[in-house]
Amino acid sequence: MHDIANAVVAAWDLVLSGNATLLGIVSLSLSISLAAVFFASCIGLPLGAALAISRFLGRNAAVVVINAMMGLPPVVVGLLVYLALSRSGPLGSLGLLFTPAAMVIAQVILVTPIVAAVARQIVEDLWREYAELYLFDGVGRVRTICSLLWLGRLSLTTAVLAGAGRAVAEVGAILIVGGNIAGVTRTMTTAIALETSRGDLALALGLGLILLALIFLINGTAHFAGQAVRRVAA
């Protein structure tokens, strides 16, 4: 209990001091996760919706693959992205390794399957309900996908939030491709890993508490924003 109390004190001190390093770390964490979730949603939402309304050979296999990819091990993804972006790798000339861009790329790979899989389920349920209408009106595929995504937008926030949760809490992949460089690629999670290895457990746990508070804040905002939209719509 003593350790936890110390952690709460450490977290509180950090927040109160308005520490510039902490602010940098928090804003980098949020920027990277936000960017990753944005790109992952741009890919995952249409992909999930397309899969939901399509009937083709191997569709079941595709669904299983996307669902399974929700469990991609971050360390493996990090390693693959590392090898791809390394100067000795196929994309080495871009010079992206150990930059925030590399971290975004790794997280997009981790988050896209989550967004796509949840979106697929949500849109498929809608499709079951409204398929006849769309087919009767002869609406094109692309318009159908857009329309269904818009129809399911409130439920789809869950898909995006699930992805955001993975992105902001993940450490294995970004540690490898970012290198945990102070002031450049050090995020909340990699800073926690570093403080743990320094044996400063109170500071590590304190940072963890701040991260938890941020995750609550994001989800709370999304939840109440959703409710407000629902009220206006009703």
Place this chain on the structure above:
Amino acid sequence: MRPLLRAAVIGWLLVWAAFPAVAEPPYITVASTTSTEESGLFGYLLPAFTKETGIEVRVVAVGSGQALKIGERGDCDVVFVHDRSAELAFVEHGFGIDRREVMYNDFILVGPASDPARVDGGNDVVAVLHKIADAKAPFVARGDDSGTSKAELRFWKEAGLDPKTISTGWYRDTGSGMGPTLNTAAAMDGYTISDRGTWLNFKNRQNLKIVVQGDRRLFNQYGVMLVNPARYPSVKQDLGYKFIDWLTSPTGQKTITDYKINGEQLFFPDAKPATG
């Protein structure tokens, strides 16, 4: 359709706002060891260098083995590690050039205050390892191909023991950095070998204390070298040399001397004057 498009545009703007396209100051990437980072040396040394030259130093702190691998793949400009034989091989195979010695400190053997193997106060690391093996006292090993790990395995070899085969569970390979290994040793009241710098800056000691130090074999040399620009044109040769020259210059060497924790000096500069 329209609202989706709007959402996408807003999202895109948010992403751009999050990563402002500022002109980056010149920087180099240095692959180094956890000991230089976790001991706090870099936090003290690098700002002094940046202030003098305007060059930012981005440190990727991993084990010496991994740091050399990063250099081998051309993913950094400078390698700064402590594993002499691996460094010489790195240069010999054409991955690095112009290796220079920078500083040294020493390894220490830390163990629980209860001292089950009765080795406290010893100054012969090889004899002490024999006692630990005889007592089957928990020994926590890095096992991560780091400079410290290599040194530890060298001591076992000198003792004529192969801990992995004779262990009945007391030799525990954590495959992790110095800090995590010290955390583990503290939690299981085990012995381990650490560099002095990481130990001095380590905060979760619990019952651990230094039990063996001062053996000449515990000498720990740090070297710096440039990744071979002929092999990887992306290496920032000029900036990298500025860093290496500064580290081995009187100013850099004095800055290393000045880094202390509780009045205790962590690293001792020993660069030779530049040749050519």
